[in-house]
Amino acid sequence: MPLVTSKKILVDAQKHGYAVGAFNIENMEMAQAIIEAAEELKAPVILQTTSGTLKYAAPEIFASIVRAIAEKAAVPVAMHLDHGNGFDVVESALNAGYTSVMIDGSLLPFEENVAVTKRVVEAANVLGIPVEAELGKVGGKEDDHCVEQDTNTDPAEAVRFVCETGIDSLAVAIGTAHGFYVGTPILDKARLTTIRSMVNIPLVLHGASGIPYADVRECINLGICKVNFATELRVAYTEGVKQALQENPALYDPKALGAKAKEHVKELTREKIRMCGADGKAP
16 A cells, blocks of 8 residues: 555554554665565554665665555555654655654754754645654664763653644653663653653654563553664664575575565564554554
8 A cells, every 4th residue: 555654553553552663674675574574464564764874875765665565565554754863854755755754853952852843843744744753862872863861751841842843743761772772771651651641642662672572561551652673673684694694605696685684674573563562453
């Protein structure tokens, strides 16, 4: 089917108490693996690229790849810009046909974050495209976005931010971090509960790679509607390539390397979709 926006599938997730998996892609094989896994499990799915990935290839390339695969799929697929680090990047994704965008002004002072987010919302609304934004600072490193220490989302600020910007979903900082964790992450679930009680739009959990299954499930039960996965997918892809070369050191066909990498990404994607409770939720 044609690409869908993220708005309806996230509202459905919010209404029925599950989350949609949002998977970062770096190439065609990852996109194929993720959509194939979603089809097998009859799950809605979001594919996304970061601003850094769009330095590797233009947004038109990624949008075209995902659109071509999604058109042959029977489940809803949205194409999302993850961590758009400025208006120009968001605008390029919108022009390329992305059906969902994120503007990340979380490193800015509150008023500046509001201002840049409002500008993106106004531009996206013209095209009917929903906008995700972030308040508070998710720790770790995502592309050039690096936070040394977590600053969790303030619930009162979250209410004001949603009202002033008109965003469709909010990424909250509750103790997660991008990349892998050195120790066991401590998530502020009480804060998440408070934010959920005060904010009525879908909430997003970033930095889910490496968070224990039970913690992700509890966050979903407490109101998370979209869960982002990136680092683990990259590792799975790389491990697939390594395995192919270990099995046959003389292998040189990129298609064979990609096929093995797809197997690993697909297996992990199935695991994460089930973790989110999205299996069987596609119309």
